[in-house]
Amino acid sequence: MAPNVHGFPQDLPPRPEPTWRERNCPGCRTCWHFSWESYSLNTGDMEVLARRLCMIITLGIRTALSILGVFFRAYSGSVGGMVIGSIIAVIGFLFVAWCLAQIGEAQGKRKVFGTLVVSSAESSPSVLSRLLAC
Secondary structure (H helix, E strand, O other): OOOOOOOOOOOOOOOOOOOHHHHHOOOOOOOOOOOHHHHOOOOOOHHHHHHHHHHHHHHHHHHHHHHHHHHHHHHOOOHHHHHHHHHHHHHHHHHHHHHHHHHHOOOOEEEEOOEEEEOOOOOOOOHHHHHHHO
16 A cells, blocks of 8 residues: 555445435435324414415415316316316415425525515514514
């Protein structure tokens, strides 16, 4: 063995081979992780409560519009449109519910459109609680 000229070790321990998911999705928990706690109104933080209320209202309005669309297609006699609309409404409901749950569980600092957004756990007294105190 030649002398180590550069000061780096020549024999390194073998690294574990990462799986396909670890290579392509670093830090990914699961694809469709969902927790009902994201929609729970049982919280003492006013910002989290306001966010969750807005999530529920958004999901409710979106669902109501989808149901109205399916009823309109059923009333107009378009059976194919009603079936396709029903399938898209269910898929849309699941997707929007999952997206809103991810937003509800967000923690830490994020930069959104150039503005730093801080989660309520790290921020000072909430803006909503300051407004309600006035």
